[in-house]
Amino acid sequence: MADESRDPAGEGALETVDLAESAEGAPEAPEIAVQPAHAAADAGNKEREKLVGRAGIVGAGTLLSRVLGFGRDVVIAALFTRSETDAFSVALTIPNALRQLLAEGAVSSAVVPVLSLKLATGGDKTGRAFFAKARGVSLVALVVVSILGILFAEPLTDLFGAGYRATPGKFERTVEMTRVMFPYIFFMGTAAMGMAALNAKRRFAVAAFAPGLFNVALIFAALLLRRPLEERGIDGSMALAVGVLLGGLLQVLAQLPALRGIGYVGRPVFDFRDPDVREMLRRILPMTFGLGVYYVDLTLSRRFLSELGEGAQSYFFWASRLCDFPQGIFVMALSTAALPSLASFAAKGDREELAKTWAHGMRLSLFVALPCSVALAALGEPLVVLLFQRGHFDAESAHQTARALVWQGGAIFTVAAARQLIPPLHALGDTRTPVIVSALDLVAFIVLALLLRGPYGHVGISIAVAGSSFVQAALLMVGVKWRLGTLRARELVTSTAKIAAASAIAGIGGWGAARLLEGGVEGALGRALPGLAGSIVFAGLYLIAAWGLGVRELGEVAAPIRRRLARRASPGRPA
Template identity: 35%
Template structure:
């Protein structure tokens, strides 16, 4: 690895470390939020309605949150920051913030007016249960403005990331979860006194959390020198370039949302609780996706964009390859661990109050199926920004539609036999296909990207993960009495399993000498020394 490439890798590992810590905090709070839902509402009528209601504004969140807007904005903002000076950069930022606010306010208004027809379209089988569609529509109306808040938060995050500030924006989602938990639980306790369902309080809590996610970033943004000046110039070349970059991704997003629509529709038609089981399981798998995939994506995006702006293709190739190996080194063992420990983890986190042993078993089955595609899901988070950096977004669009076709076909063929499990397994298969297709295209576009380094690194990671898996299986048998005991005993058992597995994997990978993993552990050691 060249000295320059090593510098980029180290910078990404350092930034990803800061982001990972913040995202870990957010995801843990997210799990606490799900524990609140599980304890108060279990899996069924109320939580099914909440999941579908939140999914409706969330269909647009991927576009205006962590998806197309974020990647397109960082690409253009980095180019302005590198080549056009501070004044032009801040003018672009003000213009984008104004445009997004106006556009999403109009979309939100339409969404609120059409909430009930949208709810009926997304989950038609809810109509078979009295009041379920109406409850879903009410919570959709409450949560739709969340879209505006999360989009503005994503633009602010992109500005801070480009200026080298990663920790504060990554911590912002922790405040979303805090607002959701504290505000939601308080209102869930209060609203039934006024004749409203308790779950509606959690919808208002979600909106409060979105507001906090935006506000907590503003002091850090002010310190960078940015001052918002309202301006709306639709002819601004920078804004037009962002929209042009977003256009193919918007088309691609429509494919993703078709997948979401298909999955939700199928899940709603399965036994009651299926929507909830799938959502609880996906929340768990989002922990490693966020801590590893999203963290490395956020850290790598400005570096990739800067390499592209400087026409440094060799640096871009090396940065991408190293980032991919680092992501694999963390997500492959995470997937293995989730598959082997699905039951004990879900029992520990969720099996309290209204959440039953049956819910634990069904959620564990969904989690195992989702975990199969964890490595691919996280890798795609790294791949898509490369296409943005290269100003070529048509291939992610093509890949998205291929994934839709595979998803619909797989679910149709297996839903009768696998029930809700077909949806989780299909999601994994679709994401693996997405990863393989994008990898093939990038290999050609970048004239090769250190395939030998990638293959050797992946084989070492698989070997170390196999050693870890054997250790988990043996230790799980020894600790079976703890894992079936009361909550404190379960906590000790799961902590021992995860801690031992992590140490065993780290030792195996250190013995196999993976440079990218040494970069990660080196940055961790530096942080602890400080």
């Protein structure tokens, strides 16, 4: 399934990862002096030690963004009707889909690996020269796509949400929202290029914290712009479209000081004949096929939901947003932080250290993702009630969102696994495997969705997402084993078994606590207590069980925190 959970703004559905790319194989390694085995091992150990810290920086920024995003979702769910939120979901999905090619997909598959290679072999001057040319190509593509999106907003909306025509005014509102929002792709593509330079230079903080501004802009727009627009005879829901554009612009502006600090704010260079630019385009070009797969996938899911009644799109969307929260804090952060290290090891031809670093990231990812899957499946409805039930978001909305959340939440660990399986393929220059896997994943989704949407409605689409994400993760694992030569299976199986046992213990305890408190207290407090108590019990039991079972990832995640506390306790000690 298509991946919108990669969304820096946190806007997409939790669907499986589709950074669809391909290549003829790994690019030829440059002439680099071969390090002695012990030196390479030391370098690998240092990179793995830094990985959690870097992921922590990205995760902290993402946590702030997700907290703000939660506030944004609560505001939107309470202030806007289901018809308005359905329109907003589809209108934002359309430009977001193109980001897989023109923004995050291009960055992870082509810009970061090629930029990392230029920095490793030619130094900073060479890296800046390549980046200026990459930015020139990006700007041309973003301007053209933004103009086309505005011109063809109606047929695009018909493609994604034809079912809205059955409700008077709903289709027209979605078209207008799409037209206003489409330049968002220009801002997000520009921000993604800035993120590529910062990440390649191991500067993760700004790129991590900037997306929070998107949510600030939308909260501001929803609270303050709706009524003034309505007083002027304009549809009040257009406030959300204005907020999207403002949020995209703020993310670009927030990166400028950091980019200026590393010398990457020079004028773009429009040189399409440069060999490095051609290498970048060679890596991106197969994504045009992958984009076709992605669009069919995304179009069908949105089209199916648009035909399943009022609110179906919104219930699916909010379940996805709740899944984005835990996944983005650490799982996506690990993938972002790991790619430059993996690309560096690939450039040096050091596959052993690449494999160790990848396996290390996979273990840490599952340490977070598995308990999140269990928690959202076991505590779905109490959590939705706790977080969302107010205003236009009533008990029925909470129940329907929770039904979708059980399946989408249960699939978080497979999506997390896929996220960690894609970076080593990118680092090795293999973009063919993800494309093939995307096509097979699409087939799995279509079959499941067609079979399940009739008997299960919008929940059937969530079940199809979960099933296809499992297929994707399994196939990517085969691809990584083929390319890398090892999955370090014993290490991963041992770790996963312990994490799964701790998650099961926590899930049983959290579910029991939530059930005991259901209906015990009247009013808003009574609605909130089951979800709050169940979450606290789950978190406590998981940490205790992980410690008791000897889950080593607990110590690895805690190590950077202990080191930072130790430095604060000893001010004179060097960092």
